[in-house]
Amino acid sequence: xxxxxxxxxxxxxxxxxxxxxxxxxxxxxxxxxxxxxxxxxxxxxxxxxxxxxxxxxxxxxxxxxxxxxxxxxxxxxxxxxxxxxxxxxxxxxxxxxxxxxxxxxxxxxxxxxxxxxxxxxxxxxxxxxxxxxxxxxxxxxxxxxxxxxxxxxxxxxxxxxxxxxxxxxxxxxxxxxxxxxxxxxxxxxxxxxxxxxxxxxxxxxxxxxxxxxxxxxxxxxxxxxxxxxxxxxxxxxxxxxxxxxxxxxxxxxxxxxxxxxxxxxxxxxxxxxxxxxxxxxxxxxxxxxxxxxxxxxxxxxxxxxxxxxxxxxxxxxxxxxxxxxxxxxxxxxxxxxxxxxxxxxxxxxxxxxxxxxxxxxxxxxxx
Amino acid sequence: xxxxxxxxxxxxxxxxxxxxxxxxxxxxxxxxxxxxxxxxxxxxxxxxxxxxxxxxxxxxxxxxxxxxxxxxxxxxxxxxxxxxxxxxxxxxxxxxxxxxxxxxxxxxxxxxxxxxxxxxxx
Amino acid sequence: xxxxxxxxxxxxxxxxxxxxxxxxxxxxxxxxxxxxxxxxxxxxxxxxxxxxxxxxxxxxxxxxxxxxxxxxxxxxxxxxxxxxxxxxxxxxxxxxxxxxxxxxxxxxxxxxxxxxxxxxxxxxxxxxxxxxxxxxxxxxxxxxxxxxxxxxxxxxxxxxxxxxxxxxxxxxxxxxxxxxxxxxxxxxxxxxxxxxxxxxxxxxxxxxxxxxxxxxxxxxxxxxxxxxxxxxxxxxxxxxxxxxxxxxxxxxxxxxxxxxxxxxxxxxxxxxxxxxxxxxxxxxxxxxxxxxxxxxxxxxxxxxxxxxxxxxxxxxxxxxxxxxxxxxxxxxxxxxxxxxxxxxxxxxxxxxxxxxxxxxxxxxxxxxxxxxxxxxxxxxxxxxxxxxxxxxxxxxxxxxxxxxxxxxxxxxxxxxxxxxxxxxxxxxxxxxxxxxxxxxxxxxxxxxxxxxxxxxxxxxxxxxxxxxxxxxxxxxxxxx
Numbered sequence: 001x002x003x004x005x006x007x008x009x010x011x012x013x014x015x016x017x018x019x020x021x022x023x024x025x026x027x028x029x030x031x032x033x034x035x036x037x038x039x040x041x042x043x044x045x046x047x048x049x050x051x052x053x054x055x056x057x058x059x060x061x062x063x064x065x066x067x068x069x070x071x072x073x074x075x076x077x078x079x080x081x082x083x084x085x086x087x088x089x090x091x092x093x094x095x096x097x098x099x100x101x102x103x104x105x106x107x108x109x110x111x112x113x114x115x116x117x118x119x120x121x122x123x124x125x126x127x128x129x130x131x132x133x134x135x136x137x138x139x140x141x142x143x144x145x146x147x148x149x150x151x152x153x154x155x156x157x158x159x160x161x162x163x164x165x166x167x168x169x170x171x172x173x174x175x176x177x178x179x180x181x182x183x184x185x186x187x188x189x190x191x192x193x194x195x196x197x198x199x200x201x202x203x204x205x206x207x208x209x210x211x212x213x214x215x216x217x218x219x220x221x222x223x224x225x226x227x228x229x230x231x232x233x234x235x236x237x238x239x240x241x242x243x244x245x246x247x248x249x250x251x252x253x254x255x256x257x258x259x260x261x262x263x264x265x266x267x268x269x270x271x272x273x274x275x276x277x278x279x280x281x282x283x284x285x286x287x288x289x290x291x292x293x294x295x296x297x298x299x300x301x302x303x304x305x306x307x308x309x310x311x312x313x314x315x316x317x318x319x320x321x322x323x324x325x326x327x328x329x330x331x332x333x334x335x336x337x338x339x340x341x342x343x344x345x346x347x348x349x350x351x352x353x354x355x356x357x358x359x360x361x362x363x364x365x366x367x
Numbered sequence: 368x369x370x371x372x373x374x375x376x377x378x379x380x381x382x383x384x385x386x387x388x389x390x391x392x393x394x395x396x397x398x399x400x401x402x403x404x405x406x407x408x409x410x411x412x413x414x415x416x417x418x419x420x421x422x423x424x425x426x427x428x429x430x431x432x433x434x435x436x437x438x439x440x441x442x443x444x445x446x447x448x449x450x451x452x453x454x455x456x457x458x459x460x461x462x463x464x465x466x467x468x469x470x471x472x473x474x475x476x477x478x479x480x481x482x483x484x485x486x487x488x489x
Numbered sequence: 490x491x492x493x494x495x496x497x498x499x500x501x502x503x504x505x506x507x508x509x510x511x512x513x514x515x516x517x518x519x520x521x522x523x524x525x526x527x528x529x530x531x532x533x534x535x536x537x538x539x540x541x542x543x544x545x546x547x548x549x550x551x552x553x554x555x556x557x558x559x560x561x562x563x564x565x566x567x568x569x570x571x572x573x574x575x576x577x578x579x580x581x582x583x584x585x586x587x588x589x590x591x592x593x594x595x596x597x598x599x600x601x602x603x604x605x606x607x608x609x610x611x612x613x614x615x616x617x618x619x620x621x622x623x624x625x626x627x628x629x630x631x632x633x634x635x636x637x638x639x640x641x642x643x644x645x646x647x648x649x650x651x652x653x654x655x656x657x658x659x660x661x662x663x664x665x666x667x668x669x670x671x672x673x674x675x676x677x678x679x680x681x682x683x684x685x686x687x688x689x690x691x692x693x694x695x696x697x698x699x700x701x702x703x704x705x706x707x708x709x710x711x712x713x714x715x716x717x718x719x720x721x722x723x724x725x726x727x728x729x730x731x732x733x734x735x736x737x738x739x740x741x742x743x744x745x746x747x748x749x750x751x752x753x754x755x756x757x758x759x760x761x762x763x764x765x766x767x768x769x770x771x772x773x774x775x776x777x778x779x780x781x782x783x784x785x786x787x788x789x790x791x792x793x794x795x796x797x798x799x800x801x802x803x804x805x806x807x808x809x810x811x812x813x814x815x816x817x818x819x820x821x822x823x824x825x826x827x828x829x830x831x832x833x834x835x836x837x838x839x840x841x842x843x844x845x846x847x848x849x850x851x852x853x854x855x856x857x858x859x860x861x862x863x864x865x866x867x868x869x870x871x872x873x874x875x876x877x878x879x880x881x882x883x884x885x886x887x888x889x890x891x892x893x894x895x896x897x898x899x900x901x902x903x904x905x906x907x908x909x910x911x912x913x914x915x916x917x918x919x920x921x922x923x924x925x926x927x928x929x930x931x932x933x934x935x936x937x938x939x940x941x942x943x944x945x946x947x948x949x950x951x952x953x954x955x956x957x958x959x960x961x962x963x964x965x966x967x968x969x
Contacts, residue, residue: 010880039898043905057382061385062385104382112477114477204550242548366607
């Protein structure tokens with residue numbers, strides 16, 4: 001009791017600043033104690049949650065599998081199946097459970113194909129899960145909208161195409177990305193029509209994802225990519241060039257050659273790469289004549305093109321640049337020359353004693 | 368009962384393995400499920416199955432190591448079917464080089480799998 | 490001297506300390522808040538990302554992993570195996586054996602069927618020459634691997650050789666004993682591909698501490714909380730630094746350092762600035778500052794990005810001697826870098842680099858230990874002169890201590906709500922305990938190491954990298 005009184009006296013008699021400091025300290029201690037208690041609760045809660053999730057997962061797995069094998073020849077939906085549908089409907093009302101049901105359905109849907117996969121899809125519709133995804137599209141929060149679109153993509157819901165197309169130029173890039181994936185996953189090459197109206201930049205990441213999705217389809221019939229090559233949206237042009245390369249769009253060669261004069265250096269370089277891949281011989285002379293005005297990167301890329309498409313008529317050009325100041329160009333020129341005319345190549349042995357030249361020459365000679 | 372052929376299935380997707388178990392048991396096979404490569408090897412050593420179905424991408428010990436273990440260490444020629452996700456061509460080639468008999472790319476049809484299992488067990 | 494003058498002087502000194510402390514604490518709080526906001530956004534955005542396509546795509550950009558190695562014989566085989574088992578498609582691995590005096594090279598040749606090959610290197614950055622040669626494997630399973638044996642030149646020199654030799658567009662500079670998770674490359678490359686207006690010049694990742702974790706065949710099997718206090722305290726320190734500090738700097742585009750243990754760079758730009766500086770022990774920080782400076786001078790829009798996901802696990806020092814040596818080196822590295830680039834200090838031409846990042850690093854990272862030590866000396870003098878106001882001292886010390894503990898606990902929370910790596914029972918309690926102990930168990934040694942670092946920098950120019958004895962990460966038991 002005495003010491004208690006002493007502390008109070010001490011506190012009252014201290015200058016204000018010390019009072020403030022001790023009050024702050026007490027507040028800190030209280031916060032710390034509260035946080036420690038909350039932390040213990042939080043960890044326990046997270047652990048418990050994991051167990052609950054696992055439990056529900058097993059439960060819904062059983063339902064799903066029973067459903068898939070409970071069908072019979074006579075009816076569209078057997079009694080047993082209907083019972084399961086109703087059960088899932090009632091569980092789906094709770095968001096936590098709904099998420100587990102959806103993820104369980106997806107875990108299976110992604111791994112199997114054929115009539116089983118279609119059956120799972122039907123279940124998604126019948127159990128009413130789809131209505132929740134649809135309502136998410138109307139949310140004000142961007143990540144909920146994006147999640148909704150993603151779910152609809154994963155369950156191949158083509159019916160909402162028109163609603164989703166409205167989001168093509170949405171300000172939030174995560175939503176735009178989900179829209180693009182929706183269109184391409186469900187409508188394959190037809191889905192690429194959004195490129196006609198896309199105003200925003202399509203990042204490399206997005207482009208790669210779309211291309212990968214496209215590669216999985218059986219029917220590889222590409223629509224006309226020429227309009228996209230002329231687009232004012234540079235990223236659409238880049239994407240179209242990738243399409244030209246991967247799908248060997250030789251018909252587009254004129255449009256691609258026009259891109260050799262595009263404003264952006266990256267696109268000019270990409271165009272040279274595409275022309276090289278498509279083996280467009282006409283491009284060689286254009287680039288050769290323009291060579292000195294090209295940027296270094298374009299020059300290097302052009303030499304890579306020559307490695308791919310060399311002819312005897314290119315010999316003088318190669319000879320001219322064998323001692324070019326740039327390492328990669330020297331390498332490329334010598335390499336191509338060796339294949340083209342090995343005697344001529346050997347005669348170039350001593351023409352320069354620049355260390356890089358000597359190094360490159362020796363390496364190519366022996367490999 | 369002892370006539371039933373034994374299948375060891377190594378697959379870390381529990382939903383898929385339960386589905387396949389259901390399907391294959393309907394055909395009269397006995398299924399032993401492993402969730403990863405380590406469990407798979409234990410089951411194989413213990414029960415000497417008639418056929419092995421394994422995913423390639425699994426935690427800890429991959430399907431490739433399972434195949435290698437069965438062919439090289441246990442020196443058994445049990446038929447092996449591997450599943451793999453798309454884009455894993457390199458792994459499929461490795462699997463065949465190690466001694467796998469057949470492969471199915473995901474997503475696959477469970478009915479198709481049953482046909483292939485029957486074929487390999489004839 | 491006049492007593493009132495003395496009083497005024499004392500008051501001014503106290504005020505200065507107070508102002509410094511106020512700004513330091515204020516900045517920690519602001520950074521913590523910004524970090525939390527940024528982490529929340531990141532978690533939301535990342536719940537959508539599908540890394541599956543990127544990793545198996547042949548169009549995904551090509552990455553070279555460059556791992557310098559010096560006397561790493563104990564673990565080198567396992568480490569290389571781990572680097573070769575990444576799930577990315579378009580990558581290769583260069584192990585740069587930096588003049589090791591042990592049998593690292595022999596072990597590698599044997600384990601991976603290596604033969605010497607002819608290799609053309611475009612020497613864009615000067616480095617020490619090749620020693621035994623360049624080696625590749627005859628076994629197609631190890632096609633991605635190239636081992637380069639060169640004369641010793643230090644970590645920076647080895648990394649530069651890697652920059653010269655790689656033919657890919659991006660290089661991942663990594664410590665060879667760092668355990669890289671299988672999806673690390675695709676996560677790290679994402680910022681480079683996602684941006685639209687700016688160029689990403691480098692990405693850094695979070696380094697997690699692997700001590701006591703179970704690692705087998707290059708795979709992380711189990712995450713355990715280590716037993717030693719010194720390691721536990723370092724985990725806490727890393728959590729604070731990464732979750733409450735670096736995320737904020739990333740958002741402000743003010744990151745001055747990417748951990749040398751794992752960073753991904755745009756190769757062309759790294760070579761443009763001349764690669765790593767071999768004359769500093771803080772080459773990881775120095776190159777970032779130089780890269781940023783270069784981009785500012787070129788007036789190009791750029792970003793240094795940061796991924797908070799755990800991607801890389803490495804061993805932390807578990808005894809005080811090595812710990813002090815490491816922190817000593819970090820201190821000298823910071824001083825060297827700040828001195829080398831002092832032109833950008835407070836220079837509005839360098840925008841936030843010169844007006845925000847540099848001053849912050851100068852005052853609150855480089856000078857903090859010095860000011861703290863001055864404070865301690867000052868306090869001792871006051872004690873000797875019997876001028877100490879104990880009521881003030883006790884009150885403020887308690888407050889400072891509680892603030893430190895609170896800050897650590899907030900960091901723990903941040904971790905629980907994001908990546909939740911330490912799931913096992915009892916770890917929560919241990920984390921709280923170490924939050925309470927850390928100011929006693931770690932901080933004094935950090936301070937000591939920093940002072941030694943300062944003294945070594947100014948008076949002892951011969952010190953270089955020091956040694957880190959490899960213990961080998963815990964192996965999984967055969968029969969559980």
